[in-house]
Amino acid sequence: MNDGATTEKSTGEKSTGEKTTGEKSSGISASAADRSLAANRACYDALVDVAAGHLLAADPENVLLAATIAANFAWNAAIGILNDPRLESMITDSVRAPGTAAPQVDRSRSNGRVLHVLTHCGDIGGHSRLAWRWIQRDTRRADVALTHQTSAVPAEMLSAVARSGGGVHDLTAAYGSLLEQAYELRRLMERADIVVMHTHPFDAVAIAAANLPGVRPPIIFENHADHTYWLGLSMADVVTDNRPIGGRLCAEVRGIPAQRLSLLPLSVDAQPASAGSSRGELRARLGIPADSVIAVCVAGAGKLRPVFGTGFAEIAAELLERVPALTLLLVGPPAQGEWRDLMDRFPNRFFALGLLSDAASLYPVCDIYLDAYPISSGTALLEAAVAGLPTLSLQEPEKYSDVWTAESPGLTDPLHRAGSRGEYLERIAALAASAKLRRQHGEAARRTVLAAHTGSGWSQRLEAVYAQARRVPSADLAAVSQVEPTPAQAQYNRELLRFMRGSDEPTPFERINLPLAQVVGTRLHAELFAATIGARRSRSPLTLRVGPQWPQHRAWMLRALRLCSTNPGIALSLPVLEGAEDEALLAIVLELLGELGLDGDSCGNVSIEADELVDALALRLQFTANGLDFFAALSNQLLRRQPVGDPAPTLLADSVAVA
Structure with missing residues (x-):
């Protein structure tokens, strides 16, 4: 798929009103999905109305809290839109007095200092790795601000920041008020030449800080959640995507002008992770046959569900039946349910290992990397390629949008993709049968990924993004164009719903917002929940x-x-x-x-x-x-x-x- 592909083509919809293969195979009608999307949207609108009420009451703290809950709901629920200028305007209006001018951007700063803002930095998850690798490869001093940190900061992040000469600021630990966090974050921004937002889609603190009156540095919004709803239009001077499809969604669905879009591939370590054990030790510990070819897949359980009719469990079962020489290690889901069934059905040939913070340490002792299906897992795929493993993704564009594929620079060649289930099985059988073929494909993957994601090539792209952020006008919600809905976008919204929920059922507000309930407090939480009950x-x-x-x-x-x-x-x-x-x-x-x-x-x-x-x-x-x-x-x-x-x-x- 080339960068110029239209949204209609990228979503795989053949004609207006026609069901895609994905809808038929999943057994779920478009009308059922649309009803759930409408129900989710009604809940979201009710939450936004609560924020609007607190804006009228001149209560900025509760505006930020209600906006956080509303955006968190939209991120998890699929509501039919990917951004909401109305809600972002409420956040910005809550921290600026009426008639106050928008912040001015100072593009001339040259202190050699970059502020990276994360909502949360964890051991597991690609966006945290992206942030600390960015810091490691940048020559500038890096500071980090955290707005909703709920666990210990990973040692890799602490080390990367310390080596750059900067510091880590946990705003959650220091301030119980989101408004106070926003003011402190803005103070930290004053020292930086550039700010990079790696924030979660619900982070209202970052929006508020960026839009406080006065002068601020240019802001780069790192679009690690390119497939879903997020807050950020009102602060993103430049949106940088790590794959071309993210930029296409920004232009065609979010309405972001082309001059604000950039591409910066995920940064990966040029040296693969060290093996956690030898091949012999791994085989002995798990009971893997000595002559077995070991394939590995790393993904969260949500990426493996039969969202579009077929899940990874069905693919894995057929693969193990067709290729007797293959053993498959799955990192992510625990050994329960369908994964336990596969372990019982294929003893010593299928292993569900659960979550591993050092999953990459398995790559040196494996032979093949299988991308997650139906939803690709981008960072793990790249790390496997760097380790020299031949990688293969099953991508069926007639069933679902290419948003769900990795489309990672360096791995777009047909060598690394199969367009049908039959081709996928044949390609893996061929790889399992030939060590020479595995070596050739692995070397090709490593070479192209290193060229795009490491070294001088990546550093030059980074400098280009920094230069672009200093060159373009400051973020302006009024400049975001209103995109007319298309049949293809409607189809994508249905896919997003199925990915989020695993079904077409409306999303329960109370389940999604449990993690944020303590932040919000009893009274406002009750007000928000009552609003969604009234909407439903x-x-x-x-x-x-x-x-x-x-x-x-x-x-x-x-x-x-x-x-x-x-x-x-x-x-x-x-x-x-x-x-x-x-x-x-x-x-x-x-x-x-x-x-x-x-x-x-x-x-x-x-x-x-x-x-x-x-x-x-x-x-x-x-x-x-x-x-x-x-x-x-x-x-x-x-x-x-x-x-x-x-x-x-x-x-x-x-x-x-x-x-």
């Missing part, structure tokens, strides 16, 4: 379904019963306990009510029910004070939003923390 359904009872351990949580139950008695919009549903008599359970409830001075007539809506609730939302609360605080706040929010006489939504309560 208007008539359903708000019932607190308690977990089976309820008799053991006496103080918690007393508060829940008191809350129920004073709020007619709440119902408390207690499950029947296995082996317990109904009369005994009723006696426990009446005793608790008696402590509160209540009885069966004054307690409100309390019931003991053997059956699971029908049509219940999948929210679960812990038996904690925070859990009941959240429930109380949520019930109040829903009561404010509902017309008189409407019942409220159902909640389940037992074991998963949400507040």
Whole structure:
């Protein structure tokens, strides 16, 4: 696929309204996907409306928090758009007084200093490696700012920054307020010639910092999540992609002007990782036959699901059947479910090894690298090529968009790709049968990847990106063109939904936002969740379904019963306990009510029910004070939003923390 391919061609849609092979093979209709996309979009819009309300109230902290939650939902849910200038405008307006001019860009700075901003830097994941390798290969001093760090910073990042003469600033540890983080991040930006944003798609702190009044350096937005929704249009003077398809999506779907787009291939280490063990040790430890050819694949489980009808498990099974000499190591998914089944079906020939932080140490003792399917895994593919392994990707453009393929510079030659399942199986069989062929293909992959992703070639591209950032006008949301939706884009949105969810079901807000609940706080979280409930359904009872351990949580139950008695919009549903008599359970409830001075007539809506609730939302609360605080706040929010006489939504309560 060349760089000039249109979106219609790149998404594989043959004609307007026609289903692609991917839709047919997955057994999921376009109409079902569109309904879920619409439901997700309604939830997203409700979250954005909450941010808008706090903007009107001149509450910038809650604008940033609500925007973070809304963007995190869109990143994970697939909502039919890849950017939202409206939400980004709310963020920028919240940190600038009305009439205040946009920040000015100082392109003349020459301190030899670059600030890299990451939301989170982890041991596992390509974007963190990209950042520290960028720092290692740049001659300038590098500082790093982290806006949502939840674990220890990897040693590789600390070492790269220290060697450059810079420092790492964990804003999460220093500031509990997102607004304070934004001000501190802007202060750090003042010292830099250039800022590189490696941020997650939901990072409102970076948007706010970049748009505070005053003078700032040029900003490069490193587009590591090129396939999905992200915040960044309002701060990206230049968007740099690591593969051509990212740039095409930016131009054709995001509406970013061509002068702001650049290509910088992923930086990889020129020297392959050292082997964690010898070939003999690996074979002995796992029980691999001595004459077996070892293939390896590294990918998260989400990239291997049958998103478009066929998943990697089916491909792997057919491959192992067709090529008896092959053993396959899968790094990423644990040995459970379909992967456990494959291990049982192909003993000593298939191994699901789970997550490994040093997966590249396997490459020197393997013979072939198989790219993830149906969703490519770019960084691992490049690292395997550097190790000299022949790499092969199965890419079926008639089934899905080429967005899901690696399209990495250096590996676009047909030598490294198979266009059909039959060709894929034949090519692997040939590689398994010939050490000479493996060596030839591996040397070719290593040579082309090193040329594009390391050394002077990569450094020259980096300098060109820096020069471009100093040359172009500053980021301006008004300059982002409104792109008219096309049938091909609609098809891509359906694919994105299937990738995100593994199905066409609407995305539950509460599951996605659990990791950010503590950042948001109980009251705002309840407001946001209530907004999504209102967007999804208007008539359903708000019932607190308690977990089976309820008799053991006496103080918690007393508060829940008191809350129920004073709020007619709440119902408390207690499950029947296995082996317990109904009369005994009723006696426990009446005793608790008696402590509160209540009885069966004054307690409100309390019931003991053997059956699971029908049509219940999948929210679960812990038996904690925070859990009941959240429930109380949520019930109040829903009561404010509902017309008189409407019942409220159902909640389940037992074991998963949400507040």
